[in-house]
Amino acid sequence: MVSRSAHRIAGVPRFRLFVRPAVAAASALAVLGAPALAGCGGGGGAHGTPGAKGLRDPYFPKAGNGGYDVSHYALTLAYDPAEPRLSGTAVITARATQDLSAFDLDLLGLDVGSVTVDGRSAGWHRAGQELTVRPPGPLGDGRVFRVAVRYSGRPVTLTDPDGSQEGWLPTADGALALGEPTGSMTWFPGNDHPSDKASYDISVTVPKGLQAVSNGELTGRTTSGGRTAYRWRVAEPMATYLATVAVGHYDLDRSTAAGGLPVLVAVDPTQAAASRAVLARLPEVLGWEERVFGPYPFGSAGAIVDRPGDAGYALETQNRPVFPGPPDLTTLVHELAHQWYGDSVTPVSWRDMWLNEGFATYAEWLWAEDHGGATAQRTFDRLYRTGAGADLWAFPPGSPPGAADISARPVYDRGAMVLQKVRQRAGDRAFLGILRGWATARRHAGASTPDFTAYVERRVPGADFHDIWATWLYGDGKPPAP
Numbered sequence: 001m002v003s004r005s006a007h008r009i010a011g012v013p014r015f016r017l018f019v020r021p022a023v024a025a026a027s028a029l030a031v032l033g034a035p036a037l038a039g040c041g042g043g044g045g046a047h048g049t050p051g052a053k054g055l056r057d058p059y060f061p062k063a064g065n066g067g068y069d070v071s072h073y074a075l076t077l078a079y080d081p082a083e084p085r086l087s088g089t090a091v092i093t094a095r096a097t098q099d100l101s102a103f104d105l106d107l108l109g110l111d112v113g114s115v116t117v118d119g120r121s122a123g124w125h126r127a128g129q130e131l132t133v134r135p136p137g138p139l140g141d142g143r144v145f146r147v148a149v150r151y152s153g154r155p156v157t158l159t160d161p162d163g164s165q166e167g168w169l170p171t172a173d174g175a176l177a178l179g180e181p182t183g184s185m186t187w188f189p190g191n192d193h194p195s196d197k198a199s200y201d202i203s204v205t206v207p208k209g210l211q212a213v214s215n216g217e218l219t220g221r222t223t224s225g226g227r228t229a230y231r232w233r234v235a236e237p238m239a240t241y242l243a244t245v246a247v248g249h250y251d252l253d254r255s256t257a258a259g260g261l262p263v264l265v266a267v268d269p270t271q272a273a274a275s276r277a278v279l280a281r282l283p284e285v286l287g288w289e290e291r292v293f294g295p296y297p298f299g300s301a302g303a304i305v306d307r308p309g310d311a312g313y314a315l316e317t318q319n320r321p322v323f324p325g326p327p328d329l330t331t332l333v334h335e336l337a338h339q340w341y342g343d344s345v346t347p348v349s350w351r352d353m354w355l356n357e358g359f360a361t362y363a364e365w366l367w368a369e370d371h372g373g374a375t376a377q378r379t380f381d382r383l384y385r386t387g388a389g390a391d392l393w394a395f396p397p398g399s400p401p402g403a404a405d406i407s408a409r410p411v412y413d414r415g416a417m418v419l420q421k422v423r424q425r426a427g428d429r430a431f432l433g434i435l436r437g438w439a440t441a442r443r444h445a446g447a448s449t450p451d452f453t454a455y456v457e458r459r460v461p462g463a464d465f466h467d468i469w470a471t472w473l474y475g476d477g478k479p480p481a482p
Contacts, residue, residue, distance in 0.1 A: 001180065001313060001314060001315045001316050001335070001338065001342075001356070001357070001360075001407070047099060047101060047138040048098065048099030048100045048101045048138060048139065048140070048141075049098065049099065049100070049101055050067070050100070050101055050102040050103065050104075050132075051065055051066045051067020051068060051098070051100055051102065051103035051104060052065060052066030052067060052104075053065060053066075053104050053130055053132075054066075055193050055195065057193060057349050057350055057351075058349060058350070058351045059181075059349075059350045059351065059400075059402060059403035059406060060181060060182055060193075060350060060403060062106075062128075062129060062130070063106065063181070063182050063192055063193045063350075064106070064191050064192055064193025064195065064196060065103060065104040065105065065106065065191050065193075066097075066098075067096065067097055067098050067100050067103045068094040068095060068096050068097055068100065068103055068191070069094060069095050069097060069191075069196055070092055070093070070094045070190065070191050070196050070198040071093050071094065071095065071144075071198050071199065072092070072093040072198050072199050072200070072201075073090060073091075073092055073093075073188070073190060073198055073199075073200045073201070073202075074090070074091040074092075074093075074200075074201045075088060075089075075090050075188050075200065075201070075202045075203065076088060076089045076090075076091075076203045077187075077188075077202070077203065077204045077205065077245070078204070078205040078206075078227075079174075079175060079204065079205075079206055079212075079245075079247055080206070080207060081170070081173065081174045081175060081206075081207075081210070081247065082207075083154075084154060084170060084175065085152065085153065085154060086110070086152065086153065086154070086155050086168070086187060087151070087152035088150075088151055088152070088187075088188060089148060089149070089150045089151075090148070090149045090151070090188050090189050090190070091146055091147075091148045092105070092146065092147050092148075092149075092189070092190065093144065093145075093146050093198075094144070094145060094146075094147070094191075095142065095143065095144050095145075096139045096140065096141055096142060096143045096144075096145065097141065097142075098141050099138070099139070099140055099141050100135070100138075100139040101134070101138075102132055102133060102134045102135070103132075103133055103135075103139075104130045104131060104132050104133070105130075105131040105133065105147070105149065105189040105190060105191070106129050106130070106131070106182075106184075106185035106189065106190060106191065106192035107126075107129065107131045107149070107151065107185055107188075107189035107190075108128070108129040108156065108158075108167075108185045108186050109153065109154075109155060109156040109186055110151045110152065110153040110155060110186075110187075111151060111152055111153045112124065112126065112131065112149060112150070112151050113150040113151060113152065114148075114149075114150045115131075115133055115147065115148070115149050115150075116147070116148045117133065117135040117136060117139075117145055117146070117147050117148075118135075118145050118146055119146075119148075120135075120136045120137070121136065122134060122135050122136055122147070123136075129185055131149070131189055133147060135147075149189045151189070155167065155168030155175075155177075155186045155187050156168060156186050157169055157170075157186070158182065158183050158186060160181070160403075160404075161402070161403040161404035162403075162404040162405075162406075162407055162408070163404075164312055164313060164407075165311075165312065166178045166179060166180060166181075166182075166183030167179075167183035167186035167187070168183075168186045168187050169310060169311055171247075171248055171306060171307065171310045172248075172307060172310070173210070173248040173249050174206070174210055174246070174247030174248030174249075175245070175246075175247045175248075176244070176245075176246050176247075176248075176306055176310050176311060176322065177243070177244055177245040177246070178244060178311060178315050178317070178322065179192075179240060179241040179242065179243055179244070179317075180241040180242075180315055181241055181350055181403075181406070182241070183241070184240040184241055184243055185240075187245070188243075190240050191240070192240045192241070193239075193240070194239040194240075194241060194346050194347055194348065194349070194350070194446065195346075195348045195349065195446050196239075196240075197237035197238055197239050197346060197444070197445075197446070198237060198238065199233075199234055199235055199236065199237060199238070200215065200216065200232075200233070200234040200238055200243065201231070201232070201233050201234075202214045202215065202216075202231070202232045202233075202234070202243070202245070203229055203230070203231045203232075204229070204230050204232075204245055204247065205227050205228065205229040205230075206227065206228060206230070206247050207226065207227055207228075208223055208226050208227055208228050209228075209249075210228070210247055210248060210249065211230065211246075211247070211248065211249065211250045211252065211266065212228075212230040212245060212246070212247050213230070213245070213246045213247075213250060213252075213264075213266040213304055213320075214230070214232040214243075214244060214245050214246070215232060215234045215238060215242070215243060215244060215317060215318045215319045215320070216232045216233045216234035216235065216299070216300065216318075216319055217232065217233055217235075217262065217299055217300050217319075218230065218231070218232055218264070219231045219232065219233045234318065234319070235299055236297065236298050236299065236318075236344075236444055237444045237445075238318045238343070239318075239343075239346050242316070242317050242318040242342075242343055242346075243317070243318070244304070244315075244317035244320075244322060246266065246304050246306065246322065248268065248306070249268065249269055250266040250267060250268060250269075250304075251266070251267045251268075251269055251272050252264065252265070252266050253265045253266075253267070253279075255283070256283075257282070257283035257286050257287065257296075257301060258283065258286070258287045258290070261286070261296060261299075261300065261301055262299070262300040262301070263282060263283065263286075263300065263301050263302050264300060264301075264302040264320065265279055265282070265302045265303045265304075265305070265320070266302070266303070266304045266305070266320070267279070267303075267304075267305040268305060268306050268307050270307060271305050271306070271307060271308075271325055271326055274325075274326040275305050275323075275326040275327070278326060278327055278328065278329055278332055279303060279305070279327075279332075281329065281332070282301070282302075282303065282332065282336070285329075285332055285333055285336050285367075286301055286336060288367065288370070289333075289336060289337055289339075289340070289363065292363075292366060292432070292435060292436070293337070293340045293341075293363075293435055293436060293439050294340070294436040294439050294440050296339065296340075297339060297340060297343070297344035297439070297443055297444065298318065298319050298339060298343075298344070299319075300319050300320075301319060301320065301336075301339070302319060302320035303320050303321055303322075303323060303327070303332075303335075304317070304320050304321070304322045304323070305322075305323045305325070305326060305327070306322065306323070306324055306325070307324070307325060308324050308325035309324065310324055311324045312324065314327065314331055314334075314335050315335075316335045316338030316339065316342055316343055316356075316360070318339070318343045319339075321335035321336065321338070323335070330364050330367070333363055333364055333367045334360045334361065334363060334364055335360070337359065337360040337363035337364075338356060338360050340359075340439045341355065341356055341359035341360060341363075341439065342355070342356035342357075342359075342360065344439065344442075344443050344444055345438065345439055345442040345443065345445065345446075345447050346445070346446050346447070347446065347447065347448070348446040348447060348448045349448065350403070350406050351398075351399065351400065351406075351449070352447070352448050352449050353400065353406040353407070353411050354397035354398060354411045354414075354415035354418070354449070354473075355415075355447060355449065355452060357407070357411045357412045357415055358397060358411065358412065358414075358415020358416050358418060358419060359415075359416075359419065361412045361413060361415060361416040362376070362415075362416040362419045362420070364416075365379045365380075365416060365420070376420055376423070377420065377424075379420075380416075380417055380420045383413055383417065384417075384481075384482065391408070391409050391410075392409055392410060392413055392414055392478075393410070393414070393477055393478040394408070394409075394410055395408075395410055395476070396410065396414070396472075396473060396474045396475055396476060397410050397411050397414045397415040397418060397473060398418075398449050398469075398473040398474045399474055414472070417472060418468065418472045418473050421468045421472050421482075422434065422456060422465065422468060425460075425463050425464075425465060425468060426456070426459075426460045426463055430459065430460050433459060434455070434456055434459050434460075437455075437459060438452065438455055441455065449473070453465065453469055453473070
């Protein structure tokens with residue numbers, strides 16, 4: 001994200017702006033503190049043990065759930081900004097990874113109407129963000145099952161530990177759903193952790209005259225009774241935090257990039273003129289990134305440009321990143337680079353965030369190097385000598401101290417500095433092979449920092465990288481002068 005935590009103008013980080021009303025955060029906290037809500041379905045009686053409530057992520061331990069892997073989400077949503085009210089049905093296809101007597105979904109702040117498992121009524125109850133489902137019969141290890149949740153209500157906005165906001169963000173003419181790191185649970189139930197990726201079908205019905213833009217490719221649009229349904233399909237695996245819905249008035253522009261790749265750009269009409277020049281370069285940026293990083297990993301590309309203030313940051317939502325107002329060229333390069341590093345190759349925990357942001361920041365450095373600007377080495381040297389405040393050395397990028405730090409400057413800039421040190425040690429040719437090979441080896445999969453360091457060492461067996469990992473990736477404070 002450039003971020004989700006930091007926009008970059010002329011290479012200078014601008015940390016996320018607090019833009020949503022405080023009342024939204026208060027409502028979210030009220031929900032988090034609310035007592036458990038009980039609900040009844042069709043009994044229980046499954047053999048086995050309950051799946052874990054949370055995956056023990058080091059920074060968001062309640063995020064995600066154990067006992068199953070999701071393969072597909074089918075979301076049927078309806079939203080009316082005038083109320084504002086969201087209603088939906090989520091049909092989740094998953095495979096049990098143990099004998100399950102019960103399992104949890106992440107869902108915050110919306111009212112559940114019913115839950116079924118494989119078409120039969122299931123028992124359920126609520127506690128905070130946990131929707132616990134007790135199926136009517138046993139779910140044996142390896143069994144594929146479908147859970148359907150019908151829900152409705154006024155979705156909430158979350159305030160993250162770093163003060164930024166996510167979840168369901170009301171806008172001047174609709175809404176914008178952003179999910180990094182845990183906001184997706186405010187608008188659909190799921191296994192809300194980056195380690196569990198799935199395909200999606202997302203249908204959104206809105207009042208006629210509004211558009212509903214989401215991830216993937218638009219597969220249909222129908223209007224009836226004064227309302228229009230937009231249907232989107234994401235065939236490639238996607239983490240929940242990368243899902244988005246943007247409801248409002250948009251100018252929709254369709255084009256193709258190299259190789260016939262469909263490009264769809266949705267721009268708020270008030271931002272169209274100011275965005276036109278940079279967005280016209282989107283195919284050029286994608287072509288350059290394909291030459292550097294390898295084949296584009298998804299079936300379509302594009303962007304969503306909303307109004308400044310609708311969100312306090314740009315975010316690399318899959319297929320088409322979201323921008324709060326017209327993006328500059330550097331930000332466009334950064335967010336599109338995330339389609340390889342973050343969206344296709346996704347961190348298995350939030351501790352591994354530098355694998356997203358360090359790579360996307362380094363893409364900015366490479367773009368400048370290839371387009372008449374400073375070399376990556378000069379950018380590195382400037383940061384080390386004069387361009388760095390104490391915040392750059394506050395903690396190592398491979399081990400942020402807490403949830404509030406995963407989008408802080410060391411993850412971005414010092415993460416990119418790690419990659420430049422790898423380039424110095426490996427040499428240009430081997431390093432460019434690492435960039436392309438890493439994106440290929442982990443395409444549509446998850447990865448950890450140890451996965452990456454081991455990959456580098458395999459690709460360049462004659463070089464010793466241990467001092468780089470110890471000093472630049474995991475070391476405290478400013479490293480000695482290079």
